[in-house]
Amino acid sequence: MKIVHASPGFGSKLTEEQAIDFLSNSKLNLLLGTIDDKGEPNVHPVWYLYDNGKLYVETSKTAKKAANIKIRNSIYFCIDDEKMPYKGVRGKGIAKISDDVNANIPIAEKIMIKYTGNLENEVAKFLMDGVKKGLSVILEITPKYLATWDHSTGFTEP
Numbered sequence: 001m002k003i004v005h006a007s008p009g010f011g012s013k014l015t016e017e018q019a020i021d022f023l024s025n026s027k028l029n030l031l032l033g034t035i036d037d038k039g040e041p042n043v044h045p046v047w048y049l050y051d052n053g054k055l056y057v058e059t060s061k062t063a064k065k066a067a068n069i070k071i072r073n074s075i076y077f078c079i080d081d082e083k084m085p086y087k088g089v090r091g092k093g094i095a096k097i098s099d100d101v102n103a104n105i106p107i108a109e110k111i112m113i114k115y116t117g118n119l120e121n122e123v124a125k126f127l128m129d130g131v132k133k134g135l136s137v138i139l140e141i142t143p144k145y146l147a148t149w150d151h152s153t154g155f156t157e158p
Contacts, residue, residue, distance in 0.1 A: 001053060006090060006147035014148035019089055022148075023050035026079060027115060032057065032139075033076035034068035042068060047115045048079075049107060055141040058108040058131060061099065066137055069095045075141060085152035093143040104131055104138045 005013035014022060030048040035041055044065045049056040055077065059066055069075065075095045080088030098104055108131040112124035119128060130136045 001143075002145040004145060004147050006088070006149040007151075011085075011149050011151035012153045014087070014089070014146075014150055018150070019146050019148050020050070022087065022089055023055070023079065026081070028079050028081060030055065030057065031078045032065055033078075034065050035072050035074075036064070036068050037071055047111050049111045049114060051107075051110075053143070055093070055143065056107050056111065057139040057141070058104070058111050058127065058136050059139060060130065061135060061137050066097060066139070069097055069139060077141065077143075085150070087148075087150045087152070089146050089148050091143045091146045093141040096140045096142075098138040098140060099134065101132065101134050104136065107138050108136065 001016055001019075003013055003016055003019055029045040032044045032046050033041060034044065042064060044063075046057045046059065046065070057065075073095045075093050076090070077093060078088065078090035080086065080090070105128075108128060109119060112119055112128060116124045118124065127136075
């Protein structure tokens with residue numbers, strides 16, 4: 001996995017292990033950047049799952065982000081912690097859309113558990129019902145690289 005320093009001269013880049021830990025254990029939203037049919041940028045805050053080098057997002061089949069990805073599958077993403085010391089991961093990637101209900105259910109369940117704690121609450125039940133009925137898709141994002149930063153280390157040489 002290619003990891004670059006997102007803010008040379010300040011802080012440090014995350015190691016691969018730190019980046020994987022941040023992506024795997026963070027409950028922050030992923031900001032997903034797509035381009036619409038007019039060529040204009042759209043940013044979508046979403047829940048995500050990181051697994052085996054890929055990012056996964058559950059969304060409605062009719063969501064603007066899904067429509068945009070059908071037009072252009074090149075995306076940008078950012079996950080950043082607003083609490084000091086600032087830390088985060090961003091990058092470019094290629095997104096694929098999965099409408100295979102059987103393949104989507106286990107991924108969506110992991111996302112629901114990550115953000116809501118279990119599958120028994122109202123939000124998880126509502127969202128999983130849409131997944132099971134085929135009203136949702138899973139966006140599978142393969143990052144081209146990760147640009148990371150950890151400002152807990154202060155100023156560094158570029």
